[in-house]
Amino acid sequence: MSSHRKLKLRAVVLGAGLMGRFHAAAIASAGGTLVAVVDPDLDRARTLAGGAEAFASLEGLRGREADIDVVHVCAPLPVHVELIEQAIALDAHTIAEKPLAPDAAATAALISAAEERGLMLVPVHQFLFQPGIQRLLTGRQRFGTLVRCLFESTTAGADTTGFDPDELVHEILPHPLALFSRFAPVPLEELEWLVVRPAPGELRAIAHASGTTFEIVISTRGRPTRARLELVGTRASAQADLYHGFAIVDRGAATRLRKATRPFTLAAATLGHAGGNLAVRVARGETAYPGLRELVRRTYDAVASGSPPPIAPRETLAVALARDAILGS
Known part of the structure; x- marks a missing residue:
């Protein structure tokens, strides 16, 4: 090859x-x-x-x-x-x-x-290969013990494509599960999900393992549209903007000065990472779906070198099993 x-x-x-x-x-x-x-x-x-x-x-x-x-x-x-x-x-x-x-x-x-x-x-599962998520995965030790992992997606896809709202939710569902598979302290298929469907095109799911809570919120009615991953750890937290591909880390020091300045430091960090991320994507001509090009590149490199794929078959199957478990609840 x-x-x-x-x-x-x-x-x-x-x-x-x-x-x-x-x-x-x-x-x-x-x-x-x-x-x-x-x-x-x-x-x-x-x-x-x-x-x-x-x-x-x-x-x-x-x-x-x-x-x-x-x-x-x-x-x-x-x-x-x-x-x-x-x-x-x-x-x-x-x-x-x-x-x-x-x-x-x-x-x-x-x-x-x-x-x-x-x-x-x-x-x-292109979210896995966004610069922001890669940064969080590489530096996961900075969070200490993971306490909470939340995926939230509000999408207008049902309005723009004519998809059935529930079917759209079902197609989005592999995204959080793929992300959780990289952060969960136990195999994904071991998580037991409590699922609520408040209305058509809406899904809420929650599971926990080893002191970590995993939450999924998918909505075809909520606005504005967004996709984000939130990590809360015992030493630090993070927010990843999955539409744009960047993430910011919020250090966990609990001081009065930190509490007073936190809104400003977070705003500055968001502006800096968003601006840098946009500049890189414009230079590359990457108008949407950040992470897709990196996933394709890594797959092509694996094909050429005979090395393992960027997403292992067992991980692919674990996501499918977890999706079945949630949809069957």
């Missing part, structure tokens, strides 16, 4: 909609080559493909296995399983939008099929 990396990995994008466009940009950023775009709307596929080939289905790539290294699945969830199976049949590594499949059983079957062929199957 190292020779492939030298010649650029060859990628196919399945789905020429919004996410397909961002994946195409991530492929270029990672040093890959877009060789084909597949979409039932052939005109849309041609528009995204540019100088690459365009097809209405994967049938157009049958017999072309030697020309494809990675397939990016950016199509709607109902066709994920079929498209991932077809990508695996092409002997291609696969990067797929989350969730990989409707449930954990289907996810496990896809992981098994990929492993049998020595292929990677990587879900797009």
Whole structure:
């Protein structure tokens, strides 16, 4: 595979909609080559493909296995399983939008099929690879013992896409679970969730382990729209802005001066990190979905070097199992 990396990995994008466009940009950023775009709307596929080939289905790539290294699945969830199976049949590594499949059983079957062929199957849990989250993971010891981990998302996706509000919540759910899998003191699948659904398009879930509380708040009605992760530890806390990809750490010193100046220091830190983050993203031409390009880059590097994927299969399955547990509550 190292020779492939030298010649650029060859990628196919399945789905020429919004996410397909961002994946195409991530492929270029990672040093890959877009060789084909597949979409039932052939005109849309041609528009995204540019100088690459365009097809209405994967049938157009049958017999072309030697020309494809990675397939990016950016199509709607109902066709994920079929498209991932077809990508695996092409002997291609696969990067797929989350969730990989409707449930954990289907996810496990896809992981098994990929492993049998020595292929990677990587879900797009891009929040894990944002600079802010990477900084928190690298310096997690600064928090002391983690007391609380909160994910909150308020989204207007149901208004702008026409998605069923509950289905949208279900598609967002892998995000907090992927984040919690990196911070939880126990395996994710061991958490027992208490779930409340106050209204359509609303979900609240809470679990605890080893003194740490994990909370999920997803709302299709709350405004303004945002996505954030809050960590509270015995020595420090942090806030991560998941829409923009940065995080700030709030030291835990309990002094009168600290209490008096905290609103100002937090405001200054937020402004500084937000400004620096925006400057970097503008320079890179990264207008949305921070973390996606880094996830794709790490996956491509892993394919080229034969090293483990950036998201291990067991972690992918743990997220799917936890999602099933919450949706089944």
